[in-house]
Amino acid sequence: MELKPNTIAELSELLACANTRGEKISSVDLAALNRVLEHKAEDMTATVEAGMTLVAFQNELRQRGQWLPIDPPHPETLTIGNLLSANSSGPRRFGYGTIGDYLIGMKAVLADGRLIAPGGKVVKNVAGYDLAKIFVGGQGSLGVVVEATFKLRPLPERETFVQKKCNSLAEAGTLIEAVLDSELTPVVLDLHNTSGSYSFVLGFAGTNEEVAWQLDKASALGVKEPASLDYDREFWLQRTTANKIAVLPSKIIEAVQGLNGASFVARVGNGVIFHNDTTAPKKADLPLHLFQRLKDEYDPKHILPELTL
């Protein structure tokens, strides 16, 4: 069953009804819930409905000099709800973390139609369990997030990217260690081969002085060719999903070597590689019995989609 509610109350009713009948929900379209409910710049927080796209949200925040520092692929079509349920991230993850780090409250409708509101609107809050966390990366399997409140950041005065082309992975590896050992505090630390050769990319953000100082330092390490994040956009233009390998950050070069020359973008600082290679990735050792118990508790009739791993 596909749901396209106009209001939260309507979604509640539709879910309650489907749950009683045990009808499976294949998709929930929240296009009608697409507004910024509140942006309190003086508090650096904002509340947004889950159907709004990330781009639209960022555009509103930008008007008052702030942003949500999360930069996943396809922000023009990605809704806040999907961003949360997929826990997507982008190149700036090294500097800013992931969406869960900014989420301070939410409203969600459970499978049986009950509306819940864990968290709140203040940046620090430990009242009750941190229930919102189970919905981040939960793929909509435990409930439907309808509203979220985030803490925000000021837009940096300046943001700049530089790169260095490397002839070999060994050269890239040496460069990575040099940057990590230096005083640089990049927000982007990527390696990719989408333009043929290996490109090592650094991004700096902050005040003009901070960025200028870092550009100097990076240049001394040989990373000075002006760059942009177009490689990431282009990589994702051709696909909505890619294979992913996640390793201990220090094993990134080793992991890239195993890719048989396939096209890849690697988040070097985080140990995450998106790639084209088709070799099946190693299965992680996960507490699946707990995942099952969580699902059974929140969606006992399994009407919402199952978590896919």
Added chain:
Amino acid sequence: MHPEGKTSLSPRIVDAFMAIVGKENVVYGEQELLVYECDAYTLEKNLPNVVLLPRSTDQISQVVKICAQEKLPIIPRGAGTSLSGSVLAVTGGVMICLSRMNRVLDIDFRNRRALVEAGCVNAWVTNAAKQKGFLYAPDPSSQSACTIGGNVAMNSGGPHTLKRGVTTNHVLGFEIVFPDGEIVWLGTRPDGSEDVPGYDLRGAVIGCEGMFGIVTRVLVKLIKAPQAYKTLLGIFESVDEASQTVSDIIAAGIVPGAMEMMDQMITQAVEAAYHFGFPLDAGAVLIVELDGLAAGLDKQADRVVEICKKNKAREVRIAKSEQERMDLWKSRKRAFGAIGRLSPNFLTQDGVVPRSQLPEIMRFIRQTSDKYGLRIPNVFHAGDGNIHPLILYDERDPQQVKNAVAAGNDILERCIELGGSATGEHGIGVEKIDFMAKQFSKETLDAMKMLRRVFDPETRCNPHKMFPGSKRCGDFAGKKQISA
């Protein structure tokens, strides 16, 4: 006074515990147990039946399995610095104290992470990492005593969590023993990736106030220590002006590492205790610490000074040396300790308001102080809107005890009305149970209980906490401290 349903423990079970953890690691008998009758929230007290001091995860699992068979409550404990009674053995039970599992096990500087036992003291992590220029960011003011396990359970913050976030933002993963004795690793493993597929159970457990199981080993993130600091001390005529300065700094797009306020009464007490050189006649002092790369920090500091001046700061001092900066922080972090000079007892509250409501809540605290005839000094994480009114009272006067509790309740209720929360760091525990229904709907509370059922279906782990309707310990301070 003991509530109904007090736990009893047969000598046979105590023997079984001794066989597992060793006789010397079992605390038994009323006198010996007194240390464990409460945490830093002293209005309610009760003794556990026994306290165990295990030395390994395996011992904990074995002990917990016996508790499961015998249906005994288990209460995890770190250093006992909780300020909300979250370690209180409400109906007695088996307290499992992590203080002998306190080692830093491994530091992986390359991957910026450290593996520690849950009983490891917070400050020890940074101490072990700082020679190589790294630190563990969350720095509760109790950091020289409180444990990483306690921090995970409470999702603790500290002065420097304004820019960097709280415990949940800095804990990658941990090992936990569930109430049935099962040992599971949640989140990132020591040699594993940051990205863990599936539900974020790590995040769901952090902040559970010890109600889901016993955390035994923790993998924390280390961050590079800032290259430079600029620590400013703004001296204001009034709390209002200092509060406005906080809002204006945030509005200017500056996110300091920390932004802490002390009002006149606390400043005087801190000065008498530590002789830092705080002015005694100022209405409020504001510590603003900028950190990061040295480049451009001066310019930011200039802007902060400008904003302070615009809000009529009498004077803005800048720490001239690392020593001066450390002294300033020492004074701030020991502020609670200075209260002894003002009053025999105090109740610390922990409300949060949107930052822009700081002037309003500070006015309300002054009114509340007048209303109940109790002095209420304030020292708090102003940048986060996280207030810590310290309500002074004398426990020998029952009316003052009642008034202190009532004043605290009024303030927290006002925080919730202003769009905030009853607790920013200290947790609900037994103290703030009544606020849960004020802050959350029944549906939300039920959804929280569902989460608890996933991990502790028998609700045996740290029971009678957090949820309305929990058993209470009876009258406040019903059981007088017996001098040891």
